[in-house]
Amino acid sequence: MIKKNLLILLTFTFVWCGSLSSLKGQGRGEPAPAGLMGNRFLTLNTIIRVNQIEVSRDRNEGMDERSEHTPERVIAFREAVSSEFPGARITWAFSWLALHDQTENYKKIRELVVGYHHKYGDDITFIPGAYFANAYNTREQVNKDLHDGLAKVSEIVGNGFRPKSVVAGFLAAENQQYLAEKEGIHVCQGNIWSQFSIDNQDGDGAVSYPFYPSKEHFCKPAQGKDDFIDCVNLDGWTMDFLSARRDGFADGFNSRMGVGPIETLMAYGKLTGLTQMLYTTAMHYDRGFELNGFAWVTNCWELSLPIDISGLKDWLNEIKRNWPDVKFITQGEFGLLWRDHYKDNSFNYRFELKGSGIGGSDSNLKIRWFMNKDFRLALIKDWQKNRRENVIDFTNYNLKAEEPKDMTRKWSLMGEINQKQSRSQDKPKVINKISPDGLALIKKYYPYLLTDK
Template identity: 45%
Template sequence: MTMALQGRYYCFTIVVRLNQIEVAPAAYLGFDESTENTPENLKKFREAIAKAIPEARITIAFSHSALADASGNYRELRRLAREYAQKYGDDITYVAGGYFIGAYVPRERAKAHIDDALALLEKMMGKGYKPRSVIGGFLPAAILEHLAARGIHAAQGNIFSQYYVDNQDGEGSICYPYYPSKQHFCKPAQNAEDFIDCVNFDGWTVDFICASYCGCTPEGYNSRMGCGPIETLRPYGEKTGTEIMLDTVDQMLGENYYRNGNFGLAASIWELCLMQKNGSHAMDIDGDTVYGFFSALKERYPDAEVVTIGELGESFRRENKDNSALDYRFVHKGTGKGGSLADVQITWYMNDVFRMALKKNLRTGEERVIDFTDYTKNYSEPADSDYLKGESNRSWSLLGDINQKGLRPQDTPVPFGNLTEKQKTLFFGKIKDENN
């Protein structure tokens, strides 16, 4: 298999905000984080990355309120971001609606919020400034289309496998970059009429075995365990938590790098407030923690580049004019840490027309299809939400024929031979050589 885009990449984003969730500008839910988003914390964070990997370029995303707040604290945060853009080449951008703008705001109003934020960014960064990407958690297809119309052609707009976590569900996408469909942000575009010219990225790489769980299991396994600090450093401590994050990087940049034609990508988004000692999220991260992870990443993969989502999106667009060449494949054996069970192996096939996962019990040899999502079918997103009117829809998932979370009777795992003829036709039409 040959992929046009090559290299090992890690995309890292710092989020700066006033409150945990901005339902709309100046309308908040969750923790007040204004005293935890400080210039001192940003300096510790960014300088630790630079110490470990001097050439690293990261994304720094400000919420609407963090862009507009007139306090000295936030003015200094914005000044530092300008400095880092000039010094390191960082992409300074906007995080929409505390990650889940579609759950809280009607699409047309969300577009207006984005336009306001882009104007604030231009005021902050200088005349003519435009970010190379926007951060969104989940971004509805109409919002991705609006970004493309504004000349922004990359976004962190999906969260692979997220279900029953953080007040929002958006399971159903592939985990590597793709052009989204106008029907649903989780669906890869199928043709020119369906195409949105804004490359959609996952924000947090997770362990594939953990990803098959629904939320947090009775055993205490977290479906989001991977490169994010909340699911690793907080429950397991700095040493083991860092090992888990590096294991998840290995999942993408190790053997699967070769399966994907010498292409590998891992990503994570860390909120600035997590750096606050005794903060509301009880993380106790410091500069040494950040330095330890990034220096270990560089030692393990000297050729890995830490780049912005916008930069990698531009590279993807140069090499791929549509989704037809996408053919991502992964094999992951559990690490034995947390929910990544050592006797389980997951194999994923992800492309423009389907995604399929096989789960294998390494003790018995039994293997079953736990996910088959047919992207050639028609799908739709929920109607508009308006949280301020009491109308909020958290269910933005695209659940296919069989879904890895196992929530519906039809999600019962089946042997590969029991797939329908259409499913087999899709598989063998795309996968010419199973040994690749």
Template identity: 55%
Template structure:
């Protein structure tokens, strides 16, 4: 996972990144047709405005060096075959292969480069995307290699396309992650090894295995706003980075005895006012009744999906500014 100091893009650039997302209202508890899952993740704190050097993100020691005291945004893009890939051979939800075209991937990368010049992103492939024989997945694997060579971007795994522990034993999740990471290394060649994992949610036991057996010490393994919404519930947690406890993935370690050496990043930067609400519903503002979604914020699936491109884009930019401009100026919180 590569860390980049946040610089909000122009409205035109954001729209290019999300223009393939549907603009109809989407109930995420049902099967939603999305072009892909962009997961902007709020992380450490500090100044805004320029990308970190590529080498700064490559070492764990930078968490107490160049990254310390800064406010950081990571941008991760998921490439999967089905909405939820329950096991290696069974899935839930619809087939998304038509949305994984090389044209879409190139358009996304160009828009990202225009919005955050010089910033790297992370590409996370599911098991089925790593093995898919259809032309779009063959092209996707070729493109992530090209993006790595051109931009220095990380390429990694997303186990089960977000909800691995719902459908598999912890032992099976460990096997899936360990073997899929080896597949990523084979795909990239040249001794490549992913620096991070994108997981949606991952149990504390699997996080411990990830750190001790696969030598990965930073991952997206929690969604702080994921309570009472979506196809799975993460029981809620916190939106800032923490080292998890062996007792529960959503609990920060309390000391050396329960410490898991894997920095856990929140996976969905949201508007904190929206996040106080439970799931989906309606609320009254004066005499007007509005729909709400507890996941409104930087993510286009909920924000543009519910509000449309004009209002949704304003909401995304305002939420980004709240986290990375006004929020930092007001609280000066440092990691």
């Protein structure tokens, strides 16, 4: 009945949604796609830790999660993926304590995941600081943690194994540069697109699809050779663009709602939650694929979440049924495919979405995003009343940027106008009210936006 109802709902909602490294030791699974363009991609990460927010090697900001991390849950999670999507490869990220804990449960978990690497081709990696490493540690300490954590992963897997990527939540530019130049890792889940006033760190201001970060700021695309970091910076999980424009929990809605299970299944129940997850997915696999020539959806499903894994199975089942060509690979493989195609930040991403009517995804609104090396631009309008389109975000990446020097939660790159509307200057405005320099940049890429009535 759930799948039947989903099909009915999605029939209406989808209308408006608008050089690869060696695979030696990769294990079984579907062959890696030949290239980036012309493909739809899905990546899925899961986090295994001991404490909820392990902000450093010996400091914890959350609750003990030992009881939630069991071999039985690991087995059930992996079987849920392979049962609905044979050949899929996922990414497992271990916290510092999860890599070193000597209790029988964690020994068995590590043994199981190494087995999945050999059986399915899953990637195994390290997560420093449990998403918020730079909010609690110096850059020097984060580099030490990355070095030692990655070395421990290599030791556990054996045979000279090295992860293809790192999961980090947020990661400062200097640390991503270290990954590329010292550790030889060129893919990092290093930003959580649009996160602001939620959890322990802010990081709004980036591009939502892959990019090479600038040495100035991890949210800023590199502008040229002098500030280029050869580390593909990936988003943490795909969000609904209308929900994501909100400041934290403004108006009682969760701004991170999209494909994540916390903001969908846990918040709204299975039917409505899955509908929103698939609505967000369709935005990329349908209209997004048309606009960009490839599409990418990513999700992080923490192993400790108190959510029925059948929700994960249903989401994957619907993806497989609606888009049977989707390539379900590790985030490292996807990032390296992008790196093989784009040698610099010559991307030009566009996205369109009409709201789902669920949570903060207002059904009367339509949003358009434009993202390139020089700027990001968001336009929004009430399409039901045919109101004029207004700018809610313009971030000029040509301008000098600077990350915080000290440990803090405030790592956002705020432009001329920011979607969160947390400052007095962020009130929506018509496009011709943007600064002259901004208008010149917009005209260079999208001249039709300045002639639209």
